[in-house]
Amino acid sequence: MTDAFAVTPLTKPLDATVRPPGSKSITNRALLCAALAPGTSTLRGALFADDTEAMTGAVAALGAEIKSDSLARTVEVSGVLPSSAGNPPAVDCRQSGTTSRFLLPAAALFTGRIVVDGSGQLRARPFGPVIEALRQLGVTIEELGEPGFLPVAVHGPAGGGRVEVSGHISSQFLSGLLMAGPLMPGGLTVDVTSPLVSVPYVEMTTAVMAAFGAVVDVDGLTVASGGYRPADYTIEPDASAASYFLGAAAVTGGRVTVSGLGTGSLQGDVRFADALERMGATVVRTTDSITVHGSDRLRGIDIDMADISDTAQTLAAVAVFADSPTRVSGIGFIRKKETDRIGAIVTELRRAGIDATEDEDGFTIRPGTPRPTRFATYDDHRMAMSLSLLGLRTPGIEIADPSCVAKTYPNFFTDLTALT
Numbered sequence: 301m302t303d304a305f306a307v308t309p310l311t312k313p314l315d316a317t318v319r320p321p322g323s324k325s326i327t328n329r330a331l332l333c334a335a336l337a338p339g340t341s342t343l344r345g346a347l348f349a350d351d352t353e354a355m356t357g358a359v360a361a362l363g364a365e366i367k368s369d370s371l372a373r374t375v376e377v378s379g380v381l382p383s384s385a386g387n388p389p390a391v392d393c394r395q396s397g398t399t400s401r402f403l404l405p406a407a408a409l410f411t412g413r414i415v416v417d418g419s420g421q422l423r424a425r426p427f428g429p430v431i432e433a434l435r436q437l438g439v440t441i442e443e444l445g446e447p448g449f450l451p452v453a454v455h456g457p458a459g460g461g462r463v464e465v466s467g468h469i470s471s472q473f474l475s476g477l478l479m480a481g482p483l484m485p486g487g488l489t490v491d492v493t494s495p496l497v498s499v500p501y502v503e504m505t506t507a508v509m510a511a512f513g514a515v516v517d518v519d520g521l522t523v524a525s526g527g528y529r530p531a532d533y534t535i536e537p538d539a540s541a542a543s544y545f546l547g548a549a550a551v552t553g554g555r556v557t558v559s560g561l562g563t564g565s566l567q568g569d570v571r572f573a574d575a576l577e578r579m580g581a582t583v584v585r586t587t588d589s590i591t592v593h594g595s596d597r598l599r600g601i602d603i604d605m606a607d608i609s610d611t612a613q614t615l616a617a618v619a620v621f622a623d624s625p626t627r628v629s630g631i632g633f634i635r636k637k638e639t640d641r642i643g644a645i646v647t648e649l650r651r652a653g654i655d656a657t658e659d660e661d662g663f664t665i666r667p668g669t670p671r672p673t674r675f676a677t678y679d680d681h682r683m684a685m686s687l688s689l690l691g692l693r694t695p696g697i698e699i700a701d702p703s704c705v706a707k708t709y710p711n712f713f714t715d716l717t718a719l720t
């Protein structure tokens with residue numbers, strides 16, 4: 301891969317149908333639930349990317365057997381019931397927040413010592429809430445680096461019962477605890493002690509758990525003991541990935557249909573289309589697709605994106621081409637994702653001559669004409685994918701270190717080029 305990708309501006313309005321790869325979030329939940337189900341599960345439409353390879357490797361380290369067919373997008377998982385961990389090598393969660401935050405509670409179901417680690421980037425992301433929660437459940441956690449960060453060594457097994465966890469840094473801590481709950485003696489009830497961000501991901505968690513036979517009281521965040529059972533499970537395309545194509549239709553005044561994602565989606569990020577609709581795009585939703593028709597005039601909006609923050613950078617790129625400012629709020633917590641996403645998107649748009657400002661919990665983008673720019677991507681796949689949208693309208697836009705998209709969407713630039 302070269303060190304920059306030059307985006308080709310569109311010469312005619314978009315008119316395309318796209319099917320993004322499988323949802324990262326659903327794939328990683330399904331891999332974990334299947335790995336804890338005795339018997340063989342089949343996952344169809346799975347994502348094959350760095351984050352899902354991280355989860356595949358992690359559950360294999362716990363003893364699950366995985367057979368992947370990347371061409372057929374299918375994974376067969378033969379699960380294990382938690383027992384003695386033996387002496388597995390350290391589990392490398394790479395850059396994957398979901399893998400690491402889901403794996404810690406799952407590792408705590410096993411007797412023995414399991415070391416969980418990740419890339420330098422993941423080591424900089426917070427783990428304090430899940431460490432504290434597991435300690436409440438009787439698990440010993442050795443913090444092998446800085447307190448509250450990876451690497452850690454987990455000594456299970458966890459008892460069940462009641463546990464408290466904060467919600468304002470990441471929902472992944474809550475999701476991870478819930479997914480381990482069915483294997484805990486007596487099950488688990490989780491009390492969330494601060495306002496929960498990324499709420500739709502918790503609803504996704506309980507839906508995937510239920511598909512693998514877990515009994516969950518969603519309102520009370522209570523999980524019954526009783527384990528999982530194997531399933532034949534089909535995964536939807538990724539809604540966060542879809543945002544780049546829907547955003548492309550909005551900024552170029554064309555039409556894009558995303559197939560396989562519809563009104564019954566498990567992913568909150570399908571609501572990115574609602575934001576585009578508020579900006580003036582026309583959105584048509586069916587049970588199996590979302591279509592965006594761009595308009596010649598997009599207006600800026602004021603929007604809280606706490607539920608759908610993976611699409612905040614996409615919206616920032618779209619907002620450049622509106623005719624009034626866009627203010628995004630409720631997303632202070634995205635400063636602790638792959639990079640400080642608020643600081644990074646504002647810095648890069650300003651380098652392109654756009655009047656963008658940040659505040660503690662979001663940013664404001666004032667419309668403008670970007671100048672040719674090679675954008676830095678901060679080892680953040682979503683910086684690379686969202687800033688590409690500027691290049692569909694503006695000549696001279698390059699994306700540095702394009703291979704960072706491998707985290708969730710290895711073929712992104714091929715699929716983007718197919719549009720132009």
Ligand SMILES: O=C(O)C1=C[C@@H](OP(=O)(O)O)[C@@H](O)[C@H](O)C1
Nearest residue numbers: 325398469470471472498501610
């Ligand atoms: O549970 C999940 O699958 C995810 C939850 C969100 O994280 P936070 O809960 O940390 O916001 C999201 O940003 C991430 O890409 C995937």
Ligand SMILES: C=C(OP(=O)(O)O)C(=O)O
Nearest residue numbers: 395396397398610637682
């Ligand atoms: C934040 C993200 O991922 P994760 O937290 O799973 O690493 C993302 O995909 O944008």
